[in-house]
Amino acid sequence: MERLKNHGAFVAVLRGRNTVVSKDLVVHFLPRGGFDTPDVEGIRPEWRMGLAVSKAVGNAVTRNAVKRRFRVLARTHEGLLPRSCDIVMRARPSAARASFQSLDSQVVRCFGNISRSRKIRDAHGATAKHGTHVNRAVTTTSDTASKREIGA
Template identity: 30%
Template sequence: MMKKRFRIKKEHDFQLVFKKRKSFANRQFVIYLSDHPKTNHMRVGISVSKRLGNAVKRNKIKRRIRVFFQKHQDRLEPKEYVVIARQPVSNMDYHEMEKSLVHVLKIAKCIK
């Protein structure tokens, strides 16, 4: 499970990341980035639209994204990430999602 200090939960925190307007995308994900001046670790917020499926399916997608960020924590820059899942994600397994997230994070130059 991802520790509380690594999560973005509040609407206000999401808005602060969106205001920076640094976003990178591929067909499956949009990632918004923001530097976090107070901490030296990353924080992750995840948004999955109701259009992607029922609550069970959306929670499964969120869990997989969280697992990805835990697994690759040491390779990622200490920034704030807001991940928005797009439609194709609903039909992907974990390995496809992982490949897609690595791809979009390489575009953003956030992964070592």
């Protein structure tokens, strides 16, 4: 897992308007490239994460505790996310009072919803069950005309 390090990266994810919402957190996501797109060094790109915890969540100690919980949960469940995806986990004010188990189940649900998202599948190529690629047949007007002549 890498971090989103600059303001432009955060803004790009937030403006993408792809969100998954739960009781205590909102996860914004933005697909980048394909699953097997090599990075500059020839390594598959990882997903990147940013955290947004506003002052409405609590004082500095509380906000940092929420951020630590989010980092642990994101590392624990990173296998649920597709590679080449940027996410921003935004805490709602109720996240400060939520139990770790509650946040854990919410992160699992949100990350699962992201990986099943149509926007992720469209960005990375549609895949069917068991990771096989789905071929989409495109019928052109000449194919349709020849089918009419044959009587198909």
